[in-house]
Amino acid sequence: MYKNFQIGEKVQKYKGHNEAVIVSRSAQRLSLLVPVDMDQDQETKSEAKESVICLEKVFVNLDILAVLPTGYGKLLTFYLLPALLYAKKHGVPKSKENISIIIVVSPLNALITNQISQLDSSGIRATAPDIRLSIEVETNQNESELFVCDFHLSDKAKLEIGHYNIVFAHPDAFVSCAYGRKLMQSKAYQENVCAIVVDEAHCILEWGKDFRVDYGNLAVLCASVPVVAMTATANKNDRDSIKKSLGLKACAEVVGNRTNIMYEKHFRGEPDVDSLVRIITPIAKDLLKEQTYYPLTIIYIPLKWCGFAYKIFESVLESSQYFPSGSMPIPENRLFAQFHSPQMQEMKDEVLKQLCSSESTIRVVFATVALGMGVDIKGIRSVVHITPPYTIQTYFQETGRPVTAILHYNNRDIAKNKTGMQEAVRTFCQSTVKCLILLTSRTVK
Numbered sequence: 001m002y003k004n005f006q007i008g009e010k011v012q013k014y015k016g017h018n019e020a021v022i023v024s025r026s027a028q029r030l031s032l033l034v035p036v037d038m039d040q041d042q043e044t045k046s047e048a049k050e051s052v053i054c055l056e057k058v059f060v061n062l063d064i065l066a067v068l069p070t071g072y073g074k075l076l077t078f079y080l081l082p083a084l085l086y087a088k089k090h091g092v093p094k095s096k097e098n099i100s101i102i103i104v105v106s107p108l109n110a111l112i113t114n115q116i117s118q119l120d121s122s123g124i125r126a127t128a129p130d131i132r133l134s135i136e137v138e139t140n141q142n143e144s145e146l147f148v149c150d151f152h153l154s155d156k157a158k159l160e161i162g163h164y165n166i167v168f169a170h171p172d173a174f175v176s177c178a179y180g181r182k183l184m185q186s187k188a189y190q191e192n193v194c195a196i197v198v199d200e201a202h203c204i205l206e207w208g209k210d211f212r213v214d215y216g217n218l219a220v221l222c223a224s225v226p227v228v229a230m231t232a233t234a235n236k237n238d239r240d241s242i243k244k245s246l247g248l249k250a251c252a253e254v255v256g257n258r259t260n261i262m263y264e265k266h267f268r269g270e271p272d273v274d275s276l277v278r279i280i281t282p283i284a285k286d287l288l289k290e291q292t293y294y295p296l297t298i299i300y301i302p303l304k305w306c307g308f309a310y311k312i313f314e315s316v317l318e319s320s321q322y323f324p325s326g327s328m329p330i331p332e333n334r335l336f337a338q339f340h341s342p343q344m345q346e347m348k349d350e351v352l353k354q355l356c357s358s359e360s361t362i363r364v365v366f367a368t369v370a371l372g373m374g375v376d377i378k379g380i381r382s383v384v385h386i387t388p389p390y391t392i393q394t395y396f397q398e399t400g401r402p403v404t405a406i407l408h409y410n411n412r413d414i415a416k417n418k419t420g421m422q423e424a425v426r427t428f429c430q431s432t433v434k435c436l437i438l439l440t441s442r443t444v445k
Contacts, residue, residue, distance in 0.1 A: 050256045051076045054228060055084060058195060063227040063248040065201070067234050068256040069400040074230050075115060078104060078197065079124060081228075082165040085194035099162040101189060104197040105171050105218060107207075109345070111200070112168045114352050119166060127154040128168040129180070149179040162188035171214040174221055184221070196221050201229040202393060204245050205238055219247040227251075232397040261399060265407040265429060272305070279386060279408055280309050284316035287335055287364055292323055294335075294363040295381030296355075300398060302387055303340055306366050309386075310338055313364070323361050333361055340368040369394065382406070387413045392424040 050068055054077050057064045068074060086100035106112050112128045119126040130150040151159075158164065160183065174180040183189060198204070198218060207215045229242055243251050268275035280299075287294045301309055313336050314321060322333040331337070337351045354360040355377045369389070378401075385407045389395045399405035407429070412418075414426045 050254055053254050055080055057252045057254070058226045058228060059084060059088060061226055063222075063229075063246075063251040064254060065229045065234075065239055065243055065248065065251055066254040066256075067231055067239065068254070069232050069396075072256050074199070075118060077228065077230075078102065078115070078166055079119065079122060081195055081197075082124070089194070099188065099192045100165060101162055101193045102166045102195050102197060103174070103184075103193055103221070104166055104168045104199055105174070105221075106168050106199045107170065107203050107215075108200075113349060114356060116168065117353075117356070124166060125164045126166040126168065127159060127164045129154045129159060129173055129183075130170075149173065149177055159183070160186065160188065162192050171218055175214040175217050193225055195226045195228060198227065198229040198246065201231040201242050201246075202234055202238065202397075204242050216245060219245065222246050222248070232400050233393045235393070238393070260403070262404045263399070263407075264404065265409065268408045268410045273308075275408070275410070276305060276309060276386065277312065279384070280312045281316065283364065283384075284313045287313070288317050288320055291320075291335065292361065292363060296360070296362075296377075296379050297364045297382040297384065298377075298380060298398075299364065299366050299384045299386065300368070300389075301366050303342070303368050305386070306338055306340060306368070309366050310336070335361060336364040336366070337362050338366045340366075369398075377401070384408070388425050388429060390420045390425065391422045392428060395425065395428070 050066070050072055051074070054064055054066050058081065066074075066077075081102045082100040085102075089100075104115075106115070109128075109130070116126045116128060130152065155163075159167070169180065172180075174184055184193070204215045204218065207213075227246060227248060229246060229248070231242070234242060239253060243249075268279070270278065283297065283299070299309070317335065319329075321335055322329050323335055324333075327333045331347065331350060332354070337354075339348060339351050351362065351365065354362045355365065358379070380401045382404045383399050383401075383406070385395070385398070385405075388407055388409050389398065395407070409429050414421060414429050416426075
């Protein structure tokens with residue numbers, strides 16, 4: 001995953017530890033962490049620097065709230081934490097046989113699968129015990145158990161002995177699931193869990209009260225080891241709320257910034273169908289002309305319009321929607337795809353697999369918010385929103401990686417009586433400020 005994977009090494013002794021340990025101290029040598037398929041060296045060095053700062057804070061037992069835009073190398077932190085914290089605890093480098101466990105709380109199966117795939121390819125043992133609803137299982141106290149553990153993504157025996165370096169799970173798996181709670185209380189986990197990572201920590205605010213309430217109860221996991229809460233965007237009030245919910249009192253903040261995105265917004269005055277045809281058709285025609293040379297583009301679109309937009313593409317590209325010319329008419333060869341919750345998991349996995357590959361056939365994806373959380377897709381050049389998200393934080397997160405971000409909206413999209421629409425989104429859409437990146441940054445800080 002990373003070429004010349006080394007960190008500038010400096011041996012230091014920390015108070016309370018007799019053994020010398022190795023920790024990164026040199027931001028000057030971060031070029032050694034540049035991913036193989038990225039050319040923007042200076043930008044990537046800056047991103048890696050933020051990840052190393054996070055590692056340094058965890059190393060000295062500080063909790064961290066890291067606000068890092070998409071593409072800032074969160075996975076790099078997951079990658080290094082098991083070995084780094086094992087070396088700190090035992091004073092020797094970690095080998096394959098040594099046990100060191102990081103718990104990563106994550107919201108979406110698609111995101112978890114994507115991250116496990118990347119870690120596995122780098123030799124990091126990772127897994128994800130899943131959960132499913134049940135009203136039939138009873139606990140020892142004869143109480144109905146709402147969640148039970150599902151091991152179709154994990155080897156139960158290896159999970160229980162601490163074989164995996166990184167254990168991903170939904171919050172429900174450790175908070176509401178009896179098996180998850182028992183696992184966390186087992187000797188293997190009590191002695192070897194080195195840190196808790198809460199990925200996409202903004203979900204605590206969006207879901208922690210009414211939907212997936214265990215996001216609001218994660219503090220029960222965060223008492224005895226360092227906590228790393230990560231999100232792509234959070235203003236000062238949001239950061240304070242996240243820290244309060246997790247019970248983080250002595251918490252360092254690491255905040256990154258991304259300023260290389262060109263933001264555009266356009267008012268769509270026609271009826272919905274007419275505006276959709278006007279926006280989508282030119283993209284389809286350009287894709288027909290450029291084929292796999294078309295810059296990778298994500299189009300965020302309401303689910304109710306996804307099928308119609310897809311049909312426009314099929315109508316424009318016809319048999320040329322499959323690449324190379326004359327290839328089998330199967331999803332793997334199609335130049336465009338959909339990604340949304342009603343899809344079969346196998347289809348979503350295939351789309352993610354392609355998008356994360358440098359040899360992807362897919363050049364345009366029609367997506368809902370389901371693709372907006374943390375999936376590591378490199379090479380995105382454009383993000384198009386047909387209707388704005390309900391919050392400016394969501395918009396900032398979904399536009400965290402591309403070169404251009406284009407928003408199409410009308411008055412109904414931002415109407416005062418539209419339930420859940422954040423006032424900051426209305427301000428963004430209606431503003432006459434020319435520097436939209438500055439306006440967006442101010443809104444989320």
